[in-house]
Amino acid sequence: MFRATCIAKRATHAPPLYRLAPTSYARLTSPALLARTYATTPESPSSKLIRRARTAAKYTFFIFGSTVVGCVVLTGAIFLHDAFTYHNRNIEGVPVAPRALQPERGGPKNLPILSTLLSDWEDDENRGLAEKPHLVIVGGGWGAVGVLDKLNPGDYHVTIVSPETYTTFTPLLPSAAVGTVSIRSLVEPLRKIAARLRGHLINARAVDLVMSERLLEVETISPNGLKDQHMYIPYDKLIIAVGSTSSTHGVPGLEHCFQLKTVSDAQAIRKRIIDNFEAASLPTTTPEERKRLLSFVVCGGGPTGVETAAEIYDLCQEDLMNYFPKICRKEVSIHLIQSREHILNTYSEAISRYAEDKFNRDHIDLITMARVSSVDHDKVTYTRRKPDGKVETFEIPTNFILWSTGIAMNPFTKRVSELLPNQVHKKAIEVDAHLRVKGAPLGTVYAIGDASTIETSIVSYLLELVDEADKNKDGKIDYDEWKIMVSRIKKRIPMAEEQLMKVRELFDLYDSDADNSLNLNELAVLLQEIGNKITALPATAQVASQQGKYLGKKLSKLAERRSVLEANGLTMDEGDEALAPPFRYRHLGSLAYIGNAAVFDLGRFSFMGGLAAMYAWRSVYWSEQVSMRTRALLMIDWVVRGIWGRDLSRL
């Protein structure tokens, strides 16, 4: 009774607590609260549904709202930042060394010598750098960028000599060739990369080397209408990282083929593919000619060839089909000619098989165990050996041929090789395990990447090795001495390690006269055979990049420990062996895109699959980008492809 009165009282005039806190009173009677109040009573299924719908709506609204707010904030931030990027800067009188304005002449050809560059006196930091050892890097690819990446600022006066002003992310060139990504997203100006080290770029082609005077001869790439000039760039340390050209394998007519090593190659391929489709879509084109125009031939079943074939397939299937007469898509044929038994033959067998199955499903014509015998402007001719040993000849009429098999020396590498009598390798400059060019003055000339190959011939060190290992000087090597020798070989040529695992077995095997020691003849046979078994490092971006980074680190160490070296009576040029171990390649795995699917060969295990693998493949390349700029642009390219398809503009 009392309680009831109390409640009635509250209803007529508000009790003191509510007077104190009017907001909470309002809250108590608000519809939201009432809804909550009733929510504790058992619900009917329909009210449950309503509640769920409400919750869902709330979340949707929250996420949508957040997205809008997020976009607005981002846009605002970008505009704000943008507004601060426009400003006028004035140049005060900047000092320039008189010698940089009028270089002295000298060297065997009496050419100008660029001992001081235009910006060397610009400020104190640059003046200091000009006094440091001059490091000249020839080339602007993976190797060069690796070096630039690991060098410490302030150690060297760095000059890059490159005919291109930018570095290219080569593994995505096949994507760029069909417009999946834009070319701009694959390149980064070398001047920007070198800015961290206050490095310089000479936009020129290296043509010759005067090792005795430490002069690199270059030829400038001049703007239209100007004569190319020759000049010398002096160096204390020179790194040759000029890459390679495609091997011709002696096939005639390769001038009709495309390569895929540079940005211009990708642009030319893009233009040709669209041109072929445009010509094929004309009624005046005969059906045979249409077939020819839409037949795409890729020679070489390595990653580049496979990826290009896959990307061309994607382009035809996903984009061109929507905009060209359907008969054009029907007549498209893609052919992949491979000399070995399988495509991607350096990958695991499972991967080769997976890729081949995928290509077969996509009706990409795989022609294995075939050799291209000649190329014409309108066809490719290849041969295949039949089981009975007879050679059959086939022809594919085509208007697009990509040549991507093997590497060969470019003119500068060839010239360097000619200058050094002990350089005998035919495809690259031979370097020792410290990446120093064999035969060049010690510690002055290095070569990395496709331009170089690490020596695998152990037998040439025979006498030195015996000298070091033959402790009792009996002219023979017993087992204890052999163990010493093995460790010496491993140090000189780490790539021989695998062949030298079974120390005892080798000793016994080659001890032909079973006198429990190896004489010179026996040793020569042993070392020769082991040397032959070592496989050279592949000509890949991964190898070049690792070599560049190794060299960059080592050079910084050399500069840092210069005084220590000198205290030990060594010059900087002799420090390689003292301060750093020889180069060791660590294979991180290979990967390839095969058309909305990708394969990974990680050594011990393989991974392959459809879209998920493709995204993984993208992630790997994305993380390997040289700058945040290209990373952002790549991401945008992929999104743009998703929304609007590939770029069909043949630009």
Next chain:
Amino acid sequence: MFRATCIAKRATHAPPLYRLAPTSYARLTSPALLARTYATTPESPSSKLIRRARTAAKYTFFIFGSTVVGCVVLTGAIFLHDAFTYHNRNIEGVPVAPRALQPERGGPKNLPILSTLLSDWEDDENRGLAEKPHLVIVGGGWGAVGVLDKLNPGDYHVTIVSPETYTTFTPLLPSAAVGTVSIRSLVEPLRKIAARLRGHLINARAVDLVMSERLLEVETISPNGLKDQHMYIPYDKLIIAVGSTSSTHGVPGLEHCFQLKTVSDAQAIRKRIIDNFEAASLPTTTPEERKRLLSFVVCGGGPTGVETAAEIYDLCQEDLMNYFPKICRKEVSIHLIQSREHILNTYSEAISRYAEDKFNRDHIDLITMARVSSVDHDKVTYTRRKPDGKVETFEIPTNFILWSTGIAMNPFTKRVSELLPNQVHKKAIEVDAHLRVKGAPLGTVYAIGDASTIETSIVSYLLELVDEADKNKDGKIDYDEWKIMVSRIKKRIPMAEEQLMKVRELFDLYDSDADNSLNLNELAVLLQEIGNKITALPATAQVASQQGKYLGKKLSKLAERRSVLEANGLTMDEGDEALAPPFRYRHLGSLAYIGNAAVFDLGRFSFMGGLAAMYAWRSVYWSEQVSMRTRALLMIDWVVRGIWGRDLSRL
């Protein structure tokens, strides 16, 4: 007393309302509510500060959280969408008309006639379209895109003939030339634009016209190694929208100049600018040569010239300066040669002055009232008349010359003009107010954009006009008849409107013998002089686009009302005047970018300023984009420039 008891009661055991609603009870006693409750008591300043800080933190957290959530949601949505864009499609047997595979030959040159295209039988919709009137559009620029934009799908069988496969957003070419935006963001494939109408693209150059048989002769652009083919494209209606080339003004040596009309021009300019900087940064370049390499000359003070000069200035000032020796920036000189007294002379005076002031502040060398007399590979020669009337000759050594003054006919326009004896205009094809080519069979050939000019000669209609207006047939025109005549002239040549405002004054002025009527001689003088006063429409994107849209709308109307026309005894070719008013140009204003600033001439008032105006300038161009794709890409380009600067890769 009673109240106090009641409160005490509530404190010891909860009153019935709270039992009913435990959630609200919890709420009442929650710390948040208590804080609110106490908030009504007066605050100390420090607690106020804390509260504000809390609020600020809450908002910051909300905005930050929203941004993160927003980004995650967007990325998720993009990936989800992306995953659905990879799929395999198969092509069933698609029917192709036999005549599309083997076109008949005919016409005066016995060439193949493309009366049926490859995709015409692909499906029912295409089959239906093949029966519709064939509309052929020559060109792929502003005019053509305007037509495509306004045509209704299903009315015509549309074929675009263009040597480029894409359309270009020309107003941003100066930006693309220095890498502020990427070229890819300015182009949109014509096939994509035409897809809405199921239109076709013939990638070819128009070379000749057989008006009697309604055949357009084209020459294909063939991929490397193929011979260009000639063929006829039959049309029911033809639209000539091929644009123009630069006028030479008879200056020798223009082959050394750049133009800025196409994407390739922009690419070539970009390459040359970077090349010049690279060559200038070599110590072997003499100081004079360096000055020459870094001297940029723009001939023509119109919007293109002004914007290019401004963009080159920006590039040097904001980007190149960071990566090239500072002396290079110091030696840069930009020259703008203009034949009139002011730059941007078609804009309001205030704008010209503003732009000139800005350029003077930026040390861009303005050379007005000057005529270029010759161009060499290494210099420009120009003359200026001194106040005493003597002509002085000057030279600017340079390695970059942009020629952007005036327009001239391209070869196809010239050919069409030669075919029609009454075509006398030297710079373009003359069309009537309905944009029909004068002299061509009525309603079959139209010309728009730079390729055309609307007739301004009224006197050529003299006899017709008198015939229509001379109601009493006395061979003279009295004032009432003159009023009729004025309305007829306005209808025929709407551009004469402004000159005909003062009807009475004109009548009195030209009535030389004051007989209160105009005889034929007096009329001839009147019409001639009025005609001379009409200014032709400028050769701008705006005019071309409006003409294209006008024509697109009209053609759709013609197709729609075909039966009405026929019921009135008119063919489709005669319907222009019956169904649509003559073309009227509505000037929406001009704008120009002048280097971190922009100017707008909106007719009645002008607007100019720094960054804010620049953003407004961007907004206008952004909204005028032809597709959402280019819109997104442009926005990205501007953001990328803000974060990482312009693209320096000379690609």
